Amino acid sequence: MLRFPGHGRPGPDDIVIGPLDLPGHVDEALAVQALAFGLGPDEVAVRRQIVLRHMTLPGARAYGATVRGRLAGFVYGMPNDRAHWWSTVVEPYLRAQGHDDWLDGSFVITELHVHPRHQKHGIGRALITTITDGAAEPRSILSAIDIESPARHLYRSLGYRDLARQVHFPSAPRPYAVMGAPLPLLRGRPAADSR
Template sequence: MRPFSGHHAPDPREITVGPLDLAARVDDALAVQALAFGLTDDEIAVRHHIVLRHFAAPTTRALGATTQEGRLVGFVYGMPNDRTQWWSTVVHPYLRQEGNDGWLSDSFVVTELHVHPAFQHRGVGRRLITELVAAATEPRSLLSALDRESPARALYRSLGYHDLARRVRFPSAPSPYAVMGAWLPLR
């Protein structure tokens, strides 16, 4: 993904948030994720298959943030939680240990949320996540985030998410994660 020309990115008020055909724009989305999250080419290849598998489920919803020219600068997707999915099976023991495994039922999971670095700290991520979960029929939402203080964790807390489990280890992930939950609607 090429950088934005000039010193400043376009005004975030000129960004449109709306439904995203993630299967059709998976490469654009992963380019944003790679910049936002610092992914290697090998990690992008693995995530490509994961995103397509997730988006094949009929309950998966995705939103994109695009410039007036149609350039994708952020995306979010999620789905109602299914206790048999990989993510749930990994986080379940950590949530159980904290007495929070009930959160795995009747929850909408925000699977991925990434914003191009030039658009971070401008409200784009907040718009994406709040619009995505506003359509959820479940009473609560879950997500996982790197277990360190970061702008992303601050955003989630400002929306009402709180830590349900920390130091969660995903196979092959070098850093621990926190599982966070919020009652819906978000703040």
């Protein structure tokens, strides 16, 4: 477990990063995601089933960040499999850019979200580096909304680069970018980020 002091000394405001029983905390995690990502109740209901299904897949794992015992952020992912729905959607875009080999030997970051009240404190950076540090795969991939955002800045600072842009997922109103990075992720001075 990692601890981030809230005010310079260990105390109740410390941020604790550790393994998360995501199926057991799915509603709490999705409440964080709904606030961070602007999801409505119908979208949350759909994502709840997706998360629960994903966590049954081989190698799937999750980490959470807690403050005062409450979930402030979470990340989950798994070794990528070309048969997974996400891979089947992004594969043609990656192939068109000559990057479809990234679908093999990669750990995919499925979701990373931090409650808005706890953003810009390095929680997203700590979550993603913690989960990827435990990956057996030599690289990581993810998708993010294809706009210049604090999230994309965070990913770039960790070594992720664009592999494909303007990727359209069914029912997603905005296009995404697929990004990839060699593991371990780059380290440096934690910058203020939104995750």
